[in-house]
Amino acid sequence: MAQPYSQLPRWVDYGLIPLINLTVAFLVAGLVVLAVGENPLRAAVLMVEGAFGSGDGIGYTLYYATNFIFTGLAVAVAFHCGLFNIGGEGQAYIGGLGVAVGCLAFDSVFPWWINLPIATLCAAAFGGLWALIPALLQAKRGSHVVITTIMFNFIAASLMVYLLVDVLKPVGQMAVETRPFAEGASLPRLDWMIEAFGFTIRRAPLNITFLLALITSFLVWILIWRTRLGYEIRTMGHSPKAAQYAGINTTKIIVITMMISGGLAGMMALNPVMGAQERLQLDFVTGAGFVGIAVALMGRSHPAGIIPAAILFGMLYQGGAEMSFEMPAITRDMIVIIQGLVILFAGALEHMFRPYISLFFGRIADSSLKAAPATTGEGH
Amino acid sequence: MAEYAIELAGINKSFGPVKANRDINLQIKQGTIHGIIGENGAGKSTLMSILYGFYQADSGEISIDGKNTKINSSNDAIALGIGMVHQHFMLVENFTVLENIILGAEDSQLLSGSISKARSELVRLEKEYELNVDPDAIIEELPVGIQQRVEILKALYRGAEILILDEPTGVLTPSEADHLFRILEQLKEQGKTIVLITHKLREIMAVTDEVSVMRQGTIVATRKTDKTSVEELAELMVGRRVLLRVEKGDPNPGEIKLAVQNLTVRDSRGIDMVKNVSLDVRAGEIVGIAGVAGNGQSQLIEAITGIRPAKEGRVLLDGEPIDVTGQADPAMLRKRGLAHVPEDRHHMGLVLAFEEAENSILGYHDDPSYLSGPMLNIEAIRNDARDKIEKYDIRPANCRLKTANFSGGNQQKIVLAREMETDPSVLIVGQPTRGVDVGAIEFIHKRIIEMRDAGKAVLLVSVELDEIRSLADRIIVMFDGKVVGECGPEATEGELGLLMAGVTNDKIEAAE
Numbered sequence: 001m002a003q004p005y006s007q008l009p010r011w012v013d014y015g016l017i018p019l020i021n022l023t024v025a026f027l028v029a030g031l032v033v034l035a036v037g038e039n040p041l042r043a044a045v046l047m048v049e050g051a052f053g054s055g056d057g058i059g060y061t062l063y064y065a066t067n068f069i070f071t072g073l074a075v076a077v078a079f080h081c082g083l084f085n086i087g088g089e090g091q092a093y094i095g096g097l098g099v100a101v102g103c104l105a106f107d108s109v110f111p112w113w114i115n116l117p118i119a120t121l122c123a124a125a126f127g128g129l130w131a132l133i134p135a136l137l138q139a140k141r142g143s144h145v146v147i148t149t150i151m152f153n154f155i156a157a158s159l160m161v162y163l164l165v166d167v168l169k170p171v172g173q174m175a176v177e178t179r180p181f182a183e184g185a186s187l188p189r190l191d192w193m194i195e196a197f198g199f200t201i202r203r204a205p206l207n208i209t210f211l212l213a214l215i216t217s218f219l220v221w222i223l224i225w226r227t228r229l230g231y232e233i234r235t236m237g238h239s240p241k242a243a244q245y246a247g248i249n250t251t252k253i254i255v256i257t258m259m260i261s262g263g264l265a266g267m268m269a270l271n272p273v274m275g276a277q278e279r280l281q282l283d284f285v286t287g288a289g290f291v292g293i294a295v296a297l298m299g300r301s302h303p304a305g306i307i308p309a310a311i312l313f314g315m316l317y318q319g320g321a322e323m324s325f326e327m328p329a330i331t332r333d334m335i336v337i338i339q340g341l342v343i344l345f346a347g348a349l350e351h352m353f354r355p356y357i358s359l360f361f362g363r364i365a366d367s368s369l370k371a372a373p374a375t376t377g378e379g380h
Numbered sequence: 381m382a383e384y385a386i387e388l389a390g391i392n393k394s395f396g397p398v399k400a401n402r403d404i405n406l407q408i409k410q411g412t413i414h415g416i417i418g419e420n421g422a423g424k425s426t427l428m429s430i431l432y433g434f435y436q437a438d439s440g441e442i443s444i445d446g447k448n449t450k451i452n453s454s455n456d457a458i459a460l461g462i463g464m465v466h467q468h469f470m471l472v473e474n475f476t477v478l479e480n481i482i483l484g485a486e487d488s489q490l491l492s493g494s495i496s497k498a499r500s501e502l503v504r505l506e507k508e509y510e511l512n513v514d515p516d517a518i519i520e521e522l523p524v525g526i527q528q529r530v531e532i533l534k535a536l537y538r539g540a541e542i543l544i545l546d547e548p549t550g551v552l553t554p555s556e557a558d559h560l561f562r563i564l565e566q567l568k569e570q571g572k573t574i575v576l577i578t579h580k581l582r583e584i585m586a587v588t589d590e591v592s593v594m595r596q597g598t599i600v601a602t603r604k605t606d607k608t609s610v611e612e613l614a615e616l617m618v619g620r621r622v623l624l625r626v627e628k629g630d631p632n633p634g635e636i637k638l639a640v641q642n643l644t645v646r647d648s649r650g651i652d653m654v655k656n657v658s659l660d661v662r663a664g665e666i667v668g669i670a671g672v673a674g675n676g677q678s679q680l681i682e683a684i685t686g687i688r689p690a691k692e693g694r695v696l697l698d699g700e701p702i703d704v705t706g707q708a709d710p711a712m713l714r715k716r717g718l719a720h721v722p723e724d725r726h727h728m729g730l731v732l733a734f735e736e737a738e739n740s741i742l743g744y745h746d747d748p749s750y751l752s753g754p755m756l757n758i759e760a761i762r763n764d765a766r767d768k769i770e771k772y773d774i775r776p777a778n779c780r781l782k783t784a785n786f787s788g789g790n791q792q793k794i795v796l797a798r799e800m801e802t803d804p805s806v807l808i809v810g811q812p813t814r815g816v817d818v819g820a821i822e823f824i825h826k827r828i829i830e831m832r833d834a835g836k837a838v839l840l841v842s843v844e845l846d847e848i849r850s851l852a853d854r855i856i857v858m859f860d861g862k863v864v865g866e867c868g869p870e871a872t873e874g875e876l877g878l879l880m881a882g883v884t885n886d887k888i889e890a891a892e
Contacts, residue, residue: 227754231738231745238731244687245720245728246743247711 008358014305018298018346020353023311025345029338036329043323043330050314050322055194057322059204062190063271065314066206066306069213070268071292072310073220074261076301078145080224081257082237087134087149089289090156090263091127095266097160099273100168100178106214107185115185119274120212120267127266128259130156135258138183139251145258153289164282187275197277205276216267217303223260228328265289294343297350309346316342382446384540385410385573386431391440393426402597404440408590413564413574415584415605418594419617419817422786424577427594428544431575432464433457444542455852463535467547469527473520477513477530478502481537489606498537505536505609509566517685524672525556531820532563543567544575549583553672554845554877581610582846593617618819628829631853636699637837638684638718638806643693643704645679652691653679655861661806661837666828668852669841673882676861677841678723681810684839685720698805714743719799721792723841729795730783737765737779740798745879768797773823790821796827813847825851845876 030040051061064142071088078085085091102122106115161176168178187207194201224230236243236253243250272284291313298312299305320335345352384407391404400423408414410790418424423650429435431442431834442449444460451457457464460679471480487494502515511529519527535543549557564574564587576588584591585605592602593616595624601616603672615621615701638661654676661667669677680687684695686708695702702708710720730739739762741750750761763781772793774786783791792812799807809828813821827853832838842848848855849869857865857879865879 222755226756226758228745228751228756229754231741231756235731235732235742238733239727241724241727242729242731242742244724245685245710246745247686247709247714249709 008361012357012361013326014300017350017354017357018305019063020357021345022125023351025342028345029341032337032341033330036334037327038327039307043327046323046326047315047319049319051319053198055201056204057318058197058199059191059194059201059206060318061311061314061315062210062283063124063204063206063276064215064317065310066210066271066275067268067288068291068295068310069217069307070271071265071288072295072306073217073292073303074265074268074289074302076299076306077220077224077264078261079296079301080230080237081233081253082240082379083138083250083254083257083261084157084295085131085261085265086146087131087152087262087289088268089285089287090149090153090290091130091262091265092268092285093153093156093160094130095123095263096125096269096273096284097163098122098124098266099269101126101131103176103181103185103223103274107182110184112187116187116208116212116270116274119270120187123266123269124263125266127269128263130266131258131262132255133194135255135262138258141256153198157283160300161282164280168280175281177277177279179279181229181274185274186278207271207275209271209275212267212270214307216264217307220264221303229256251299265292268292271365291339292337294346297343298346312342313339381410382443383410384408384443385445386575387441387446388431388518389441389443391427391430391442393423393430393435393637394438399597401437402429404599406592406599406602408573408575410445410573411568411571412589413568413576413587415576415578415588415591416594417578417581417584417613417617419579421817422594422617423597424594426597428464428546428575428577432462432544435522458538458540460727461539461541462544463532463538463540463542464544464562465528465531465535465546465548467550469524469531471519471527471530474518475687476516476518476652477522477533481515483534486540490820501537502533505533509536509563509570511563514732521579523556524551525553525559528560529553529563531761540572542573542575544577546577547579548576549578549580550843551673553880554873555881557583557684567765571701578580581613584613595619614818617800618817620819626825626829626850628851629833631665631832633665633853634835636660637663638839639694639696639699640680640684641694641696643680643683643695644691645676645683645688646691647679647688653861654683656693657858657861657863659856659863662840663805663837664832664835665853666832666840666851667839668848668855669839669858670845670848670855670876670880671843671858673843675858676787677858678810679861680858681720681723681808681839681841685718685722685808686713689705708742711746711771717803717805719802719804721795721799721809721812723814725788725791725795725815727878730791732782732784734783735780736769736774736783736786736794737762739794740765740768740779742798744798744802765853768794768801771801772797772827787817787820787822788815789817792816792824793820800827800831804836806839807831808839811843812840813842813844822837845873845880849873849876 026339031179033043051057071092073086075085099119102119103115106118130152134145134152137143138145138149164176169176187209190206190208190210191201224234232248232253235246235248236250240250268288273280277284295306295309295313299309316339320338324330324332324335348370388404388406391401393401404427416424426435430437433453433456436452442451449460465467472483478495480562481502482494482498499515511533513526513529513533548560567574578584588600588605591605591613592599593613597618640657640659643654643657644652647653657680659667671677679688683690683704687710689706692705695704697718702713726732726890741855752756762779769777769779772789774793783794812824812828816824819846828838839850852869854869855867855869856863857876859880859882864882864884867875
């Protein structure tokens with residue numbers, strides 16, 4: 001049976017519908033702000049100004065967006081294979097271990113432009129390997145990745161606490177973190193990029209991994225839509241029966257896809273660990289793995305959608321922090337509520353307005369469709 | 381009583397931008413059998429769903445027994461005396477007949493009262509309409525023909541005066557179908573009105589009094605059945621003249637290309653679905669496997685094509701053994717010249733969300749001509765798809781269009797083009813015309829015969845007996861996972877029907 005709602009123009013599907021969802025999310029968020037006795041309009045202005053009004057604001061927004069691009073891509077690649085990888089949080093955390101191992105080993109040996117590729121490989125390998133066991137369990141035993149990857153998030157968290165406290169922390173130090181990386185593992189900032197637009201940047205840790213995230217997005221696009229592996233991943237994701245019929249080794253595809261997904265999540269660690277803190281700390285992922293799910297949903301699992309969605313969430317993080325600073329009634333938890341509303345409307349309720357919109361466009365397109373055959377309505 | 385049991389005026393229904401029903405006007409006389417015929421996607425099921433309250437029409441009026449009514453749910457429809465027998469039965473398999481009949485029509489919290497009431501009512505109904513069913517039998521232990529009778533009894537128990545049957549013969553053997561038609565005649569004599577939805581012209585001619593033809597969401601004609609012909613109805617359905625007979629010359633069988641020896645296939649539930657099946661297909665012949673759906677044909681094909689491992693047995697392709705019990709995989713078999721048009725086009729043969737060009741390489745995507753290194757050679761793939769679109773007249777001729785937006789017939793042509801253009805030595809075709817419009821059927825049949833004439837070995841599985849009889853050079857009948865008989869294309873429908881019901885020649889002789 002043909003899908004009745006599948007024939008919308010692309011700009012409606014990818015532009016108008018997300019925009020409507022987002023507007024509704026912000027309207028509802030405005031009601032929440034109103035309920036705690038603040039002015040929603042002023043809150044909105046504060047948020048946008050906080051995110052884009054200064055060089056540091058933009059720097060932080062893009063810094064957060066970098067994290068979300070990586071984790072969003074990780075979730076998207078798995079989505080294309082029909083897998084729901086919600087273990088990005090743990091894979092990114094373990095990816096951080098990879099970054100630290102690479103940097104601690106070579107930071108006083110090589111310059112940054114050799115250490116960055118090494119750290120990237122380590123991050124991707126560690127993240128990918130962390131996804132390997134859930135992948136094998138799914139492919140061979142049918143254990144659902146949603147369950148196993150979320151359990152692996154907890155295992156990752158505990159493992160990292162143990163490693164940082166008992167192994168990686170220098171003797172005699174109070175803070176639970178590794179020693180700071182030496183000069184050779186320090187990444188170039190992108191201050192020039194912000195300054196080119198006439199802003200000044202002081203604190204924001206926006207660094208070269210943002211560009212790496214953009215390049216990675218392009219490579220993921222190539223992988224999914226232009227390679228044989230991507231073709232097999234998509235076939236598997238749309239129809240496992242068709243994959244079987246085509247002679248695609250489904251076990252292999254599941255394992256490879258999950259490892260790519262885990263690797264991308266792991267690469268997220270480059271930004272905070274190597275680019276900002278220049279040491280491995282506890283809990284540096286701070287929910288980016290989960291935000292990646294919302295980013296992938298909103299960006300329709302397409303890199304061209306994931307980048308703006310990641311920037312949107314970067315804005316919510318950065319602008320939200322500024323807003324709660326100016327408006328004491330709006331606490332950090334309120335910001336989480338607003339983010340939750342965006343996820344709710346952009347992700348979970350994605351189809352809420354769709355039937356009405358397609359009905360509307362159906363009426364418009366009616367006259368031009370008269371010649372087309374009716375493809376719907378048979379129950380076969 | 382009004383003259384018309386059902387009157388529909390100006391019914392419109394659209395799904396998003398698709399108009400499934402356009403300005404439908406239909407009058408169905410009391411006490412008649414009215415056929416509604418049309419290709420897949422013509423809007424038959426949508427119209428009946430409106431009548432049964434599953435969908436609400438966007439505009440238009442419905443009158444039942446002369447009274448203008450609104451039908452907002454199936455409960456409304458039942459209250460108005462409309463009963464529906466669905467294509468896929470709505471029965472609880474592990475309940476008894478009686479429990480299924482009262483389901484949804486229980487009178488109170490305790491069942492004993494309604495059960496004894498239903499039992500006496502059921503006995504009355506069975507007597508009145510000669511519908512013999514054991515009220516205490518468990519549904520899953522009954523043959524499908526009897527299950528269908530339970531569906532009819534269910535509707536009658538709820539006081540149906542109008543009975544809608546949606547593709548009722550799809551799962552029946554020919555003799556079961558004949559029996560059903562006798563029951564429908566009986567119901568008509570008792571004054572019931574029957575609406576029969578089908579795409580089989582033969583059935584329309586056999587039982588209906590009047591027939592309405594639907595095409596692209598509209599009713600294009602209504603005819604008295606005895607004043608029309610199969611040819612005219614086919615032409616009305618398609619909108620142009622159709623060749624119903626398949627023209628083909630004599631076969632010219634060569635060496636054995638595909639040999640299946642003592643194959644047994646177990647399904648995921650652990651039941652042997654194919655039992656010790658042996659068959660040969662020679663170059664230049666079409667071997668048809670006939671049988672009612674679910675008698676092991678699907679599992680047989682899946683085992684031969686490497687999709688499902690067999691439990692035991694041997695398969696030889698071009699004289700070379702295939703490891704069907706273990707490592708055979710579809711990609712490898714394809715390279716050895718085995719092409720497969722699967723019966724489940726929507727989930728197996730195509731990825732509906734893909735562009736047409738992407739589907740035109742499914743299974744052949746590791747062919748070097750479509751690749752440059754690890755990358756897909758998009759240009760080569762699209763050029764190749766455009767060639768196939770032209771050669772197989774796939775419409776619309778756009779290789780970038782999503783496959784879901786093609787009609788059933790054109791989707792099937794995408795699969796055929798892909799599988800036939802690789803010049804295979806063996807072609808396995810499952811249900812080639814299921815859900816395909818009459819116009820495309822003609823084309824597909826012609827292509828299959830061309831493959832035979834080009835010296836390919838063709839194994840054809842179909843539940844459409846007419847299709848098997850007009851295409852196959854030899855017919856093998858499967859029942860309950862076993863081959864129960866083999867005959868030539870000249871076998872009558874009656875003979876095949878008996879075999880399909882599991883009555884083998886030995887049994888006939890024994891009975892005589």
